[in-house]
Amino acid sequence: MEGSTRTRESLRNAAVFHGVKVNEFQAESSSFQKNETITDTMKMLAVYSTERSVFVIRSPLEGVCSALQGVMEKHAARFGIPTPAFLNAGDGQHAHPLGEMVDIYSLLEKSNWNRSEVHLALVGDLAHGRTAHSKVEGLKVFHKVKVDLVAPDIFSYPVEFKDRMVAEGFEVREFKSVEEYLRQPAGYLADKWYFYKPQFAKCGDLGQAKVEELRSQVSFRSEWHKRLPKNACFFQTLPRDKEFPLIPLSLDGTAINGWDTVAANAYFLDVILLGMLFGKIGKGLPTGGSDARERLATAEAVILPRSDVIDLESADLPSFMKAADLTKTDHTRDPKRARAGGPVPITDGLIIDHIGLSSDAKNVWQRLRMVRSVLGWSKYIGSEGVYVSQKKAAGLSKGIMTLPSYNLESLKVMELKILASVAPGCTINFVAGSKVVAKYRLEVPERIYNLPNISCRNGLCVSNPKNKQRDVYPYFERVPFYQSSVLSEGKEAEFLFTCKYCSWPHFYESIFEDASV
Structure with missing residues (x-):
């Protein structure tokens, strides 16, 4: 997908050494120049052999190999062929x-x-x-x-x-x-x-x-x-x-x-590397097994199945949920309390507080609309408003939303995770019989994905919408803050979100394409 001399010739000759079939794509004339998706091309080539396929990719887009590895594993299983291997021979300005x-x-x-x-x-x-x-x-x-x-x-x-x-x-x-x-x-x-x-x-x-x-x-x-x-x-x-x-x-x-x-x-190392991937070298050697990310993702899949509803009696809560002690006065809330022009008191349902804390009330209104849109809560009758916070975030504007008569038993854990992604730091109050029976603060999750209107800001990333690569969806992982040449100079935060594919760092707010939804 990008011109090369040394890398291409070294690997091509190494493949010839092993006597394997070689399909070579030239950057100037390949299907990638015809507005065709990378995924479709790889799926097509993978089924042309019953043996393992090894794709060596040099690309102006970043994160291509990482994205394809996940997509092609499912495709290979479907057709009963070995999972292809992907070698990153240089992607954008990312790595080689x-x-x-x-x-x-x-x-x-x-x-x-x-x-x-x-x-x-x-x-x-x-x-x-x-x-x-x-x-x-x-x-x-x-x-x-x-x-x-x-x-x-x-x-x-x-x-x-x-x-x-x-x-x-x-x-x-x-x-x-x-x-x-x-x-x-x-x-x-x-x-x-x-x-x-x-x-x-x-x-x-x-x-x-x-x-x-x-x-x-x-x-x-x-x-x-x-x-x-x-x-x-x-x-x-x-x-x-x-x-x-x-x-x-x-x-x-x-x-x-x-x-x-x-x-x-380069040539001799490529011979050895391809020999390992083709199974000629290294059989029987111990491997490191799945990496930490895979184990963590697997664990999360167990903890957060989409069908599970929230169990208010369980002490084993997801990591992003922190229960408030309702015996403390600073955590109590009178559900009948009302403010002029704002949320009306409710007898049963949900009260979501501290949505979109910001010095600009306009941003808070946008985040309220985003919560309703992303979670599909526009179908519920309720009220919402923007107020000036009086306690820990004094002076900042915050949003409050009420959903009266909401069936608490139908609230899924995955919905709460999405809410935590869209409105981190918000509190969710479960109201029954005019009393707050449970209250949780939703913290920023470790990963953000499967949400509309999120995208990597790196224009070279394979997941960026302008590159129009199917089966590649934005996925961000939380990391401690670090200085980066691509971030706003002088701005800091407690953490950043890095793109799973290209490692581009983002402030939380910047992963959303349009907060107004």
């Missing part, structure tokens, strides 16, 4: 795990398989270099890691990856140019360098003078060779730019040439 495997293998080989420590300089376009982003995971095979980031601001390493390196215990330094980096005293320079070709087309409108300046900042010159540490080695993905090589062609015959080794290693 195949390329990273080659890089790390080459680093280990150059280190004589000593994993105790590594000192690596990443030079060039670190903003768009996919294997540069994957280094956060790959370098963890070494016990002690030093990373020197050498790039001007426009090519700088994204803050989220740099922070993750620091969190992993890596020692990280930054420099604006190769020339500045080489001014370091003896013993402070890395003995292993990895160069990333500048992708000027992704940097906006740059004048020729600026392009030349940036290129000079990330290029190595022949006369600097003597400044390098003993046994220094340079790596770069081939083929190189013949007119503007980051590493002078005159250094090809020197001991620092590690780029030719990377190209050779």
Whole structure:
């Protein structure tokens, strides 16, 4: 789905080595250029063989392999064929795990398989270099890691990856140019360098003078060779730019040439990797089993079946529900209390309070409409209003909704989870005989999915609506807050939601396309 030379040829020749049938799609002429869905193409190809299919995908869209893995597992089971395997050979600006495997293998080989420590300089376009982003995971095979980031601001390493390196215990330094980096005293320079070709087309409108300046900042010159540490080695993905090589062609015959080794290693690693996926290597070896995400999703499926109704007598509540102690005065509520122009008192039913806390009342009204729409509660007669909170969120506007005569026994746990997703922090009061018999605060759930009007804000994500890929639905997972180059500068929150497919971070509010529904 995206042009490639080294990755395509390495894997194609590795497949030929195994004598398997190879279907090759060229980016310029494949079905993907004809407005056809990726899923349909993969389903079609998978049934052309009774043996396992391995799809190697290089794509401008992010998260393609992750999305297809889930879809194709069901398709394979339906037709009685082995579940296909998917190899990510680069997706958008996200990652390139195949390329990273080659890089790390080459680093280990150059280190004589000593994993105790590594000192690596990443030079060039670190903003768009996919294997540069994957280094956060790959370098963890070494016990002690030093990373020197050498790039001007426009090519700088994204803050989220740099922070993750620091969190992993890596020692990280930054420099604006190769020339500045080489001014370091003896013993402070890395003995292993990895160069990333500048992708000027992704940097906006740059004048020729600026392009030349940036290129000079990330290029190595022949006369600097003597400044390098003993046994220094340079790596770069081939083929190189013949007119503007980051590493002078005159250094090809020197001991620092590690780029030719990377190209050779890629082929042999691909042979081994495909051999494992085809079942020729590794039979009988123990596997790690399902990952934490799969186990958690399975557990949630058990806890939250769609058909289960809420059991007010049960002490085993879903994790997003917190019961309030009705014996405390600050948790009591007189269901007959009414405010001018607002919700009317009810005898039986539901009262949902603290909906859409905001400094802007308009946002609260939008969230009230969203609650009714998403949960299908527009069919119920009831009242709603927006008020200024008097207690913990004093000064903020909040929404209150009443659903009189609502059958409490019909309220499903999944409905409460959806309510928690749309209106996190709200409280739900169960009223019977003019008394509040139970009260719960709904916290932000760990995952948000299966809701209308949610989408990933990354325009390159396979789940983004504009990419029109069927069977791929938005899915977000809650994570602790971290700084990211794609978030509003200076804005913080307690947590973020990352896209399951492309890992793009979102503030809670931004996953909703239109709060007005």
